[in-house]
Amino acid sequence: MADREETNLNPIDLGDIDAVVARLDEIIEAALETEDRMGWFAAMYRRVTLAVRAGIVAGRFEDGPRMVRFDAIFAERFINAWDEVQAGRRPTKSWQVAFAGANKRRLVIVQQLLLGMNAHINLDLGIAAATVAREFGQPIEELKGDFDRINDVLAELTQGFVDQVDELSPWFGLLDKVGGRTEDVLIRWSIEAARDAAWLLATELAPHQPVDQARPIAVRDELTEGLGKLITRPGIVLPVVLLVVRAREPNDVNRVTRFFREPPVSSRVG
Numbered sequence: 001m002a003d004r005e006e007t008n009l010n011p012i013d014l015g016d017i018d019a020v021v022a023r024l025d026e027i028i029e030a031a032l033e034t035e036d037r038m039g040w041f042a043a044m045y046r047r048v049t050l051a052v053r054a055g056i057v058a059g060r061f062e063d064g065p066r067m068v069r070f071d072a073i074f075a076e077r078f079i080n081a082w083d084e085v086q087a088g089r090r091p092t093k094s095w096q097v098a099f100a101g102a103n104k105r106r107l108v109i110v111q112q113l114l115l116g117m118n119a120h121i122n123l124d125l126g127i128a129a130a131t132v133a134r135e136f137g138q139p140i141e142e143l144k145g146d147f148d149r150i151n152d153v154l155a156e157l158t159q160g161f162v163d164q165v166d167e168l169s170p171w172f173g174l175l176d177k178v179g180g181r182t183e184d185v186l187i188r189w190s191i192e193a194a195r196d197a198a199w200l201l202a203t204e205l206a207p208h209q210p211v212d213q214a215r216p217i218a219v220r221d222e223l224t225e226g227l228g229k230l231i232t233r234p235g236i237v238l239p240v241v242l243l244v245v246r247a248r249e250p251n252d253v254n255r256v257t258r259f260f261r262e263p264p265v266s267s268r269v270g
Contacts, residue, residue, distance in 0.1 A: 012064040016072035035253040037102040041116030043260035077124035094119035097228030121194040122224040126201025140206035151195040
């Protein structure tokens with residue numbers, strides 16, 4: 001029934017997105033086999049991808065085919081980073097921080113998720129936007145509407161994911177009682193600010209050929225790496241609270257991965 005509706009109402013080739021979902025499934029399964037915490041981000045990202053897919057089918061975006069390609073290029077940035085690490089090579093500095101964080105048992109669940117989101121939005125999103133604009137032969141400004149819409153999807157889902165952490169982390173609420181800038185970085189991490197930064201990067205990259213984009217990408221990568229390091233070590237006081245929070249979180253890595261891949265019906269978002 002769903003396939004017939006897609007054909008009748010929105011005859012868009014969704015093959016690229018379906019391939020992304022299949023690849024994310026492979027990554028999640030590999031993470032489950034090795035109890036890799038990066039599976040948490042992969043599981044969350046799979047659900048984001050499905051939400052974007054649903055938005056395309058529903059006609060939520062101005063240009064469905066372009067958004068399919070945008071979503072695929074965007075996802076490939078994470079998938080390629082995973083492949084680089086599995087092959088013993090180094091991905092971007094932003095992703096190096098995220099993957100290194102997956103090996104730090106002291107980090108709470110939200111820190112792990114934010115590290116992936118930091119690399120993927122602050123660095124990858126702008127690169128993907130500039131790339132798809134070039135592929136479609138369009139000025140970057142023509143992408144702005146759909147760029148904002150895909151970020152609306154991210155924003156809608158992000159708070160829901162953070163809220164779900166309460167089910168896995170019963171003392172997570174302690175963080176709300178810790179003030180200061182470090183809380184803003186960790187808990188009130190602004191997807192709007194990340195979106196704006198990503199758009200600035202896209203507009204900076206768009207006028208240039210890929211060979212001339214290396215320098216601004218490297219600069220943004222270093223800045224994003226710095227934010228990732230701040231997420232892993234947010235100030236002086238907050239880490240003490242985080243250790244207390246972490247003590248009540250599950251030690252079963254795969255339980256968390258499965259929760260984000262297929263959460264209980266009562267806690268699903270999107």
